[in-house]
Amino acid sequence: MRHDIKKSSRLANSMKISFNYQKGITLRRETKEYLYLVAKGRELAAYSEKQLTVLDDTLSGFDANTSGRCFHALVGDAGILRTGGRAVIMVTHNAQWLPYADQIIVLGQDGKICAKGDLEAVKNSSSYVQEMYKENVVDVTQTPSSKLGQRSSTTATIGMLFWYSFRRAAVQLSKIALWLKHWVAMNKEHPNQNVGTWTGIYMLFAFGQVMFIALGTGYFLLFLVARSAKNIHRKLLHTAFGFVFTIYAPAINTDRDSRAPMSFFITEDTGVIVNLFTSDLNLIDLALPISFVITSERLLATVADIILTCIASGYLAISVPFLAAILFILQRVYLKTSRQLRALDLALKAPLFSHFIATAAGLTTVRAFSWTSTVEKQNTKLLDMSQRSHYLLFCLQRWLTLVLDLIIAASATLLVGLAVALRDKIDPSYLGVALVSVMGLGQTLSSLIIFWTNLETSLQAVSRIKDYTISTPVEYEKLHDDNPRRGDAVGDDWPPRGQIVMSDVSAEYGAQKVLNGINLTFAAGSKVAICGRTGSGKSSLLGLFLRMYEPASGSITVDDHNISSISPPTVRKSIVALPQDPVFLTGSVRYNLDPYALHTNNHGKLWDVLTKVGLRGTVEEMGGLDAQLVVDGFSAGQRQLFCLAGVMLRDGRVLLLDEATSSLDIKIEQLVNQLIQEEFTQWTVIAVTHRLKSVVDQASGFDRVVVLDRGRVVESGAPEELLKKGRGGVFWRMVEMEKN
Template identity: 35%
Template sequence: MRTMLRSILVTETFITATKARIGTNNDSAALTLMSTDIERIRMGFRQLHDIRASIIQVALCAWMLYRDLGVVFLAPIGLVIICFIGLAILMNFIGAAQRRWMSLVQKRVGLTATITSSMKGLKISGLPSSVGHFSQKLRVGELTAEFITPLSQIFQNIPKVISALACIGRIQAFMEREACDDFRQFSATFEKGNEKGSLGSILLDDAEVVIENGSFGWAQDKFILQEIDAKIPKASLTLVVGPVGSGKVTQRTRAPHVGFCDKSAFVLNESIKENIIGFSPVNEDRYNEVIKSTALVFDFDNLLQGDRTNLGSDGISLSGGQKQRISLARALYLQTNFLVLDDVFSGLDADTEDQVFRQVFRPEGLLRGRQTTVLLCTHSVQHLQVADYVIALEGGRVTEQGTFDSLMSGNGYVNRLELKGSSESETVSDGSSIQNIPNESSSPAGIVKAVKPTIAPDVDPSRQVGDGTVYKEYIKSMGWLLAGSAIFFSCLWGFFLNFSTISRSSAYWASFYALFQICALVSLVLLGACIWIVSIKRAGTNLHDDILKTLFRAPLSFFTGTDIGVTTNLFSQDLKLIDTELPDATVNTLFSITQVIGQMTVMITSAPHLAATLPFLAVLLYVLQNFYLRTSTQLRLLDVEAKSPLYTHFLDIVRGVTTLRAFGFIREDIQKNASLLTTSQRPSYLLLMIQEWLKVVLDIIVMLLAVGLTTFAVRIHSNTAFTGAALYSLLSFGENLAGIVLFWTKLETSLGAIARLKTFNETVKPEDMDAEDIHPATDWPRRGVVELKGVFAKYGTNDHDGTASSFALRDIQLTIDSGEKIAICGRTGSGKSSLVALLLKPLDPTIATAENIFPMKAVFLPAGSTVQKNLDIDEKATPEECKAVLECVGLWDYVEKLGGLAAGMHASSFSAGQRQLLSFGHALLRCSVRQRKYGANEQLGGILILDEVSSSVDRETEHVMQEAIRTEFKNYTVIAVSHRLDMIMDFDRVVVMDTGEIVEVGKPPVLAQEAGSRFRGLIRAGNK
């Protein structure tokens, strides 16, 4: 039943997540429901049959007591009823406490998934320390909420069922959320006719899509696009342009069933070829045509595994431009005659952009030959003159539409762009021609080689049975004193519970029985306090802190070769085992051991001849538990590990659900989820089977002991009273011996979670060496001088190839003076990101925090975190400073509409350009806080590193950012990686890179006029 229940809940949760409305889909909520909530439901329903059987047993026992003792039987029954009343009162708080705890688990697991997929941006931004503190704070709050009612675990079955019901309530609430409704009508479902208002009468012969008076938005009554009237001609290239936040994103996602590219390139944690083909039929000719058109052939030739290279979590092994081209290639490979593309050129250098545009979109390109209708939303307005049709958006409304020449003759948005006419655009530059794509012997710098997705060595210590170091690790995490106290109180429990059953006089028994029972209960309470309140909170906090530090110190190559599901599993499933199953197994094992010791004393006193059987029984049980653990430990680890691909797939689907809906791949992904679910169920089901086998074998052993004792007592005619006492003790003794084996094996199995965390901490080596980090003064750097002399660098320390081609950076000679503005340019994969990584050493939080870095991809906290928290994660700025920064970047009006700084935010409620502006605001806020700290009169310098600062913004917003850089960072040394060359023309110098080397340095205006200059070639490519 539990296996079927998990299958149903996981499948329905997945389907619901694929139907969620864009902007309301919470990745962390769905992931936590699929992992932690469903596992707690399984644990709760595991006890369901025990509760039913216990009720029957209690009823039978009550009847037997009444038959032999009369109404006296009401005394123990009354005590049981009082306990149930107390438990019922306690249950009123358990459900609410469980829901509150699970919501905190949800936030923490969601943050962990965000951290893993955005680690490169976090490291570059210098945020690991701040985000780590925030995650640890969530963990502490989660553990505090979990143990509000800890002693209710004494009644071990009913609370687990109540917990399961609370989790079912959370899943039900998730499934009842508003789904994405598609109100669109398609011409295939209608007969063309003359009926007024019908779709057939609206569509024109030359139009693929027609919108009449349409309003669209992410939430009800909050329209971003208003009163839209637009048409998209068939077999043509239509460009949608407009400022940041004007509604271009909403415009393109309302298109029909099409090939689609999001602005934030969506790639799966699979090979490049699998990403491009997806669930489409394999056609090698079409595939080769697509990768050639998107200029991916060069990149494949220089990857160790070519197009079979695994991309890692969120494509961390590739540059932003490479991910964009893979996303575009996937759309081009799809068998469709309609494409919707959202700013697919962001992150591409001018040279590569020109080549891709020419081979895909121009009249001689791939799509024109296929007669494909293309809707392209872009900030690369230099391509407007090639478009057949242009739609301009401002303020969520269509301000103008038509051909490029007709719009240029007007006074609207397109005319204000001051572009050349279409007749001028066909002029091909001479002299400084566009730099050709490097030959195949060249190697692109900055590509991290993907490795096998694993976190453990070939011989995994976590799979060893009976590893004493794992026990030591667990005890160390909770503290030796606390562990000793738990053992001491469990011994007291066993002593007081059994001491009173030793033969005594009636007067002695009557006077001390109550005292011993009270002492036993006090010992039980103290043991529960040690295990369920103090030790688990301490162990859970310490273990989470250890793996979080290991995660942040891991090199980028780890995230390239490790599935996000593997890492998320450590922070969800393994920590769940440590918080729930491990303490239960620990307490029950201690209970059983102390009970057996006490009952052994009673048995030997009552029937001394039984002592001869104890060594044989101990050997039998030892052999049995060894035989069982050899299989159960492996199955438990396989159970946990088999869920990692399921979680990886789920996170990928939730992140790219818009793309998958457009492609029509949702049905196939549901089938893939079912296949992964079936695979993950196998070890779980087998583990349940061998657990039942163990219970049956232990029951048989107890039965044989009882039969043997009865036979022996009858044969020797022993004292009936002592024989009865011995038989009763033997049955309890046998059950507790079986309990030792059962709970000890469960303890060993649950300790596999500790072993996995221990293996993770030991095998994931930090990139920095011992004593390598230098901790400069808090006001460093005050001047911002950068000097590189003869630097060679490469990714990974396991690559022993010392040839020049194995280095990502080769012989870098560069000196940057204080306050100088330097631009770094070059083709995608030329080494720009590698140079930034070299300057930062991304894993070093000290340098990244001291400098001010603006990464290409903005990083946000889980949904529900406030705008102020996302802007000021360090919590060092005042609300006034946050507001001033938002006003500076032009986002305050939008944030104010959302509810102000205290409003909860979801990253999807901001456009890509707005997210980039918010990230830029974070850099401005750091500068403001730093200046306030040392005084307004102090002329502080520093280093500002900008990685594609304007890749997703329009030209007007780009000018705003340029002005902010000139004014707010006037004393800073600025190092900017940029593909938009018009932004850097006023910089002091430009550094042009190619295949990991600096090939040209000079002043931008001078190089732009110099014949044969690489920089001039890039400019001409961008102006085409």
């Protein structure tokens, strides 16, 4: 078994398929298990020692991106099934795989071979292949991706920044050099006189320079940077997670104009988002202000050094244009390469972050299946990749320092040569100032170019975040009065009855349909169970009620209001949901129990619901309602009961239960069903469940069962009526399968 796991791990790495321990952050639990079983079946087929492999339209259920990766990993030019002289027979209706086949056999409608040969032969002899090839073929090697890490590489440039914060520091630097010149001249006439005075004034100028830099830096960091960084972080937070707040913490006010829809996170790489909140925000908070400060000071210092050097020797000014041209070319080469290396450094960190998050989330599974060594190797590989660009950037900086030192050495040699040749025309005091300035110019120029590049890199982080907030899909438009989508005005008591009507509703994720032509009516106050196999569209149905996804066609009305014309936060506030996995926020017990503060002055109501769910004693042990909520103090069942207590405090008429009892034991499940029966008598309850025993049990109170299969309603009716169908009924077969 361990041998099989190791082989499976190797295949998963080659196919870039994530292990189940990664928990597929954007997938539901049963979907993750299903995908894992599918991937496992592909692995066993790939490592079978049989010389013949038959793939019966295996890739048709995948999206284009996944099918492309799987195809190339299995039967592509370097695929696993291409080795060892194996033969592969692949049944497909997708023309995009035809160019990779050694031989193509086309079957007609009568089951007979109507064409045979390579691609060109069958295209010329079969009109069916010609039609299919024109309509369906795509380049699988160029699979489009919407990942943020692959967005357009927008780069930001400095432009007309204001350098005035440090002009006084540059003046002080010039005064230091000029004071040194006067000191040298005076010491030539009166050796070693008033040394203390000259030294004291010299130190005073140096102290003044430091003070001006400190004042400018302090103001810049404490006021300007803190304010701008806070605004950028808030904008990014609302864009990425504003949707989550409306689901799990709807009382939190977020920027409604920038929230990304749930569908966006199905395809977005979590590591990319983490990279924005770590590397990019770190650049904005730390690297950007420091780089700006040092770049400003170094730029002014460079100008001052060049001016002082030219004053000492007017002939040296002739070399300034040539020096500027060389530095311009050097700066262009360095900046261009450095920008790309910095961007590559950030992009290579995203896979490392994704791998780390996935491993931490599924650590138990990793250990249980002895995947530790494989995960460690993968982490080491990703870590090495993330450091490659950093190493190259370090080498590039060393090269820049060397080239600048050589240029400054040449300038110093030229200066000394001019001083020797024109010794009678150059003031020795000015020559000393020029030598001091030119020797420090190399380090100044090196710092200027390096921190200029760091500044541009930091501004690229601002550009990436801005690009993310602009290009990320918006969940809904601002509800201006002149906006045709501004929505219906509903009162605080909406929905008053809880009647839901679905008219010819279809939904899809990308190009894959998950619901197709749903026509259902949920009467006010009814209790309906939604059943079906994994992937049948049950949770997608509930997601439509909360406007987590928008229907591709059809309409959903709740008490005669089309929810597509009502803002998502209003819908999620009015329709109460109890998810499969409870979510808690940092805060007190009271805040997590009553986030809307509906019962601020009614402590008795809060204690009453806690007593009903059996958690009063546990909360009292924590320290009461105002104590910090310790999630680890609750078991899995108690967490679900706590969420149910919060639901009991809400005002509404529609309750959605998404596998709310799947992780509970029988005793707690019975308690939950009992509370739902007693506390939500006037509510419309729609429950997605796999536990059919509780659906059949009359004590659970379900009036109706809806069975979904592949996004369609295949059965609907009272539980006892569906059971009377016997073997011919889908619900009956599901119940019997659960019994067995």
